[in-house]
Amino acid sequence: MTTLTVDNLSLRYGEKTVLERVSLPEIPAGSLVGILGPNGAGKSTLLRALAGTGRYSGTVHIDGEPLQGMSFLRRVGLIGYLPQELPQPTTLVAYEAVISACRAVRPDLSTAAVEGATEETFDRLGIRHLAFHRLNALSGGQRQMVGLAQVVVRKPALLLLDEPTSALDLRWQIGVLNVIRNIISERDGLCLMALHDINFALRYCDYIALFGAGRRLAFGPPSDAMTPDVLRAAYRIEGRIETCSQGKPFVVTDSVAAADDYGMAGTQHF
Amino acid sequence: MSALAEPGASAAPQHRESLATGYRRFVFRRVLWLTVLTILLVASVLCNIANGPAGLDIGTVITGIFDPATLPIAERIIIWDVRLPYALMAAIVGACLGLAGAEMQTVLNNSLASPSTLGVMYAATLGASLAIVFDLAGPLGIPENYIVPVCAFVGAVASILLIQTLSRAYGATVDTVVLFGIAMVFALQALISLIQFVADSDSLQQIVFWTMGSLARATWEKLAIITAVFAICLPLSIRQVWKMTALRGGESYAISFGVSVERLRLIVLLRVSVLTAVAVAFTGVIGFIGLVGPHIARLAFGEDHRFYLPGSALAGAFILSGASIASKSIVPGILIPDGIVTALIGIPLFLGLLLAQKRRPQ
Numbered sequence: 001m002t003t004l005t006v007d008n009l010s011l012r013y014g015e016k017t018v019l020e021r022v023s024l025p026e027i028p029a030g031s032l033v034g035i036l037g038p039n040g041a042g043k044s045t046l047l048r049a050l051a052g053t054g055r056y057s058g059t060v061h062i063d064g065e066p067l068q069g070m071s072f073l074r075r076v077g078l079i080g081y082l083p084q085e086l087p088q089p090t091t092l093v094a095y096e097a098v099i100s101a102c103r104a105v106r107p108d109l110s111t112a113a114v115e116g117a118t119e120e121t122f123d124r125l126g127i128r129h130l131a132f133h134r135l136n137a138l139s140g141g142q143r144q145m146v147g148l149a150q151v152v153v154r155k156p157a158l159l160l161l162d163e164p165t166s167a168l169d170l171r172w173q174i175g176v177l178n179v180i181r182n183i184i185s186e187r188d189g190l191c192l193m194a195l196h197d198i199n200f201a202l203r204y205c206d207y208i209a210l211f212g213a214g215r216r217l218a219f220g221p222p223s224d225a226m227t228p229d230v231l232r233a234a235y236r237i238e239g240r241i242e243t244c245s246q247g248k249p250f251v252v253t254d255s256v257a258a259a260d261d262y263g264m265a266g267t268q269h270f
Numbered sequence: 271m272s273a274l275a276e277p278g279a280s281a282a283p284q285h286r287e288s289l290a291t292g293y294r295r296f297v298f299r300r301v302l303w304l305t306v307l308t309i310l311l312v313a314s315v316l317c318n319i320a321n322g323p324a325g326l327d328i329g330t331v332i333t334g335i336f337d338p339a340t341l342p343i344a345e346r347i348i349i350w351d352v353r354l355p356y357a358l359m360a361a362i363v364g365a366c367l368g369l370a371g372a373e374m375q376t377v378l379n380n381s382l383a384s385p386s387t388l389g390v391m392y393a394a395t396l397g398a399s400l401a402i403v404f405d406l407a408g409p410l411g412i413p414e415n416y417i418v419p420v421c422a423f424v425g426a427v428a429s430i431l432l433i434q435t436l437s438r439a440y441g442a443t444v445d446t447v448v449l450f451g452i453a454m455v456f457a458l459q460a461l462i463s464l465i466q467f468v469a470d471s472d473s474l475q476q477i478v479f480w481t482m483g484s485l486a487r488a489t490w491e492k493l494a495i496i497t498a499v500f501a502i503c504l505p506l507s508i509r510q511v512w513k514m515t516a517l518r519g520g521e522s523y524a525i526s527f528g529v530s531v532e533r534l535r536l537i538v539l540l541r542v543s544v545l546t547a548v549a550v551a552f553t554g555v556i557g558f559i560g561l562v563g564p565h566i567a568r569l570a571f572g573e574d575h576r577f578y579l580p581g582s583a584l585a586g587a588f589i590l591s592g593a594s595i596a597s598k599s600i601v602p603g604i605l606i607p608d609g610i611v612t613a614l615i616g617i618p619l620f621l622g623l624l625l626a627q628k629r630r631p632q
Contacts (some may be wrong), residue, residue: 049572053525054288076528083522088379090518094295096574101353115290122289131289132296134572136520150523 001029002078002157002190004052006049009058011045018042021058021165022216023256024209030185032177034222035094039233043194046211047160050192051143053079062158070085076105080156084163084194087147089136094127096147097135101150121153124179140167148176157189164193165200199250202226210234223249232257297439304569306340307584311361314591315500319356321598359488359552360497360594360608361587364559366549368586370542371560372567372579373507373512376514377538379521380443381568385546386559388433388451390426391557392458394550397425398480399465403473419492419551427509429454433534433543444521447539464547483556483609485594488519492552499548503541506581509532511575518573556609558587558616565623589616 010017019042029035035043048054052067052075060067060080070078087097098121102114108154109117122128127145135143144167151159159180165173184191195201201208202222210218210225212234218225226249233237241254277442277478277536290531326334326345333348334341341349371384378387385391401421412420436450466474517524526529550556563586570585571577590612597611 037378072528081526083526085520085522088518088520088571091568092515092518092573093296093599095289096515097519099575100512101519101523101527103512104516104524115288118291128289132292133379147519147523150519150527154527208599239556 001188002119003027003029003061004158004190004192005061006050007059007061009046009049009056009060011041011042011049011054011056013045013269016046016144017214019211019216020214022046022211024216024219027190027207029188031190031206032181032204033190033192034205034208034212035192036201036208036234037200037217040209041234042214043211044162045196047192050158051079051160055080078156079158079160080151080154082151082159082161082164084166086140086167087135087150089143091134092138093132094136094138094149095122095131097146098122098149098153102153106154117153117155121149124182125149125152126175133268141169141172144168145172145176151182152179155183155187157184157187158182159189159191159193161191161193163196166196168198173200174204178211198226202249202251203207226238226251293369297574297577300571300581301541304577304581304584306579307570307588311584311588311591314595315357315361315589318360318591318595318598319349319353321595322348322353323603325598326353338476339520355488355490355493355591356485356594357591359493359496360591362500363485363549363553364504364563364587364590365583365587366496366500366545367505367556367559367590368567369504369579369583370545371586372575372582373514373531373538374542374560375564376517376573376575377535378448379517380444380448380566382561383448384557385542386555386557386560387393387448388543389429389454389458390543390546390554391550392455392462394422394426394547395460395477395481395555396462396465397421397428398551398554399462399469399477401585402423402467402476402480403469415487422549423551426543426551428545429458430540430547434540437536442535444535447535479607480554481609483554483612484605484607485549485590486605487552488503496548496552498545498591503545504617506541507538507551507579508576509517511579514538514579515573518575535606554609556590556612558612558620559590562586562589562616562620562623565620569623569627580619588618 003026006022009019009022011019032124035046037043049056050060055225064194075258095118096120097113102117122131125145125148129212130138130142135146138146148164168176180191184188205222208222208225209216210230217234218230218266225240228239228241231237231251236253236257237253238257239251241249242252243251316328316331320326320328329484330341330345331349336343338346338350361584373383374383374385374387398421401418406417406421433450433454437447440446455539466477469477507576513529516527516529517531521531563582566585567578567581571581593615594608597606597608600606
């Protein structure tokens, strides 16, 4: 049972404050949370901070335990973070990349345990046939799947994925999402996923958190959280929230918002 | 992406080989290559012992090594006091530089990095030049034949400590470390030129000869020192093979798994520098081994560091061993400095490897 609470979190990227005093209510276990926001809103910085590899002020609790006091091994066992960039195209084969991801930080695991987990991960993500291909011979999408395998192999309870589907085609996007859902339901875990595709997030996430202008603009189930107002505030566009034939919300964009309409000139975070 | 199967839908599990078994079969070829390279290295060392002004055949060499008492005294002295330390020195110095180069390329994430990237070799040259020009043997009370290696080593260690201190202070990212390294290289080159400028012609000749790199100064004692350092460094490298392998997947990934990359980088740089310093202190500047060795290893063994690191050390040892045979054979009776021969053999080999890699279908 994994829960996450975030209180008064402030994040800096270099000299600039990216997010100021952001809080998220307790997110229940088993949820898939879409992190949305325009470029430079602090999505990646937020995920890095939650992964424990970036600086922040404020408090983060995972399962009621403060992130800051957590031991290295506990953190590595609990949290899996997928960076935004793809794995490097080197001569490493996919199998070695995944095995080494496990072995580098878990010397306590037996060879059999590591090999078993790796085998399961390759099957689960449907990339078994790529196991002995060099990373520099794989496509961008295939490398992204290997990167995901490196994270998933340790079976973390809290998955922090930075645009995990950016290089994937539609079929694979949905496939990856299903795999992630299975993993978090197995471990009663939680997944926070930074996404660019708003409609993808609205369609598949249980909650969305929308950031912009240095703060949290909305949080909640997709149908409640997404409104034309927050769309304008976050992305500076005019859009409508429609309902599809299956009752799910989706965003239709109309035009760029006029400068005066959103009243936040100068806060664009490029 | 059309070549991919469907994610989540695991294929029928019956009668298929596990990935672990498949991988063992996959790496069998690498183990085979490691064995082949080891045999080649042993052969080249034997060849190196046999080669020289007084020609010996391989049979005599082998008898001389395993049963020296049966040989005439002259041959025994040639083998044990002259050829054997020289041949083994070539192998061990090559192994040190090959290992150092491989680790350097990994932690700096750059296949053009080598042990000389951060100026360790230039610092050693500066130390050696100071010893030669100011004739430090007397004042420091160090034996004549050790003063140059000792000063070269001290110079190299000083440069290592300076880079480590600066990198700790400013963050040991690839960019910072390389920046300091390049600055160091230029500064050291200028200082070496300055010393050469003030040196008398005799010292100048000695400095120039030192920078050409030569194994001719090999003795059992020096060999033992280099071997000891290599024997200490190799297990330490092996302890970190998984972290370095993980780093090849990308720095942000390694950090995300929990590898403290900057710490790893500083530790590896320290090890690389010590290996390089001790190797070149006794031989003078020998380039290219640390650049070519890792490239050969990468082609033959991939970048799983369990194979890549020993592979690069073996490749380095083999190349320098081969180069030292060539340095004796090109002009019979004259020992061309090994640094020159290595570079002349190394450059075409290096270019050939790079171009072959480029041509290989992705």
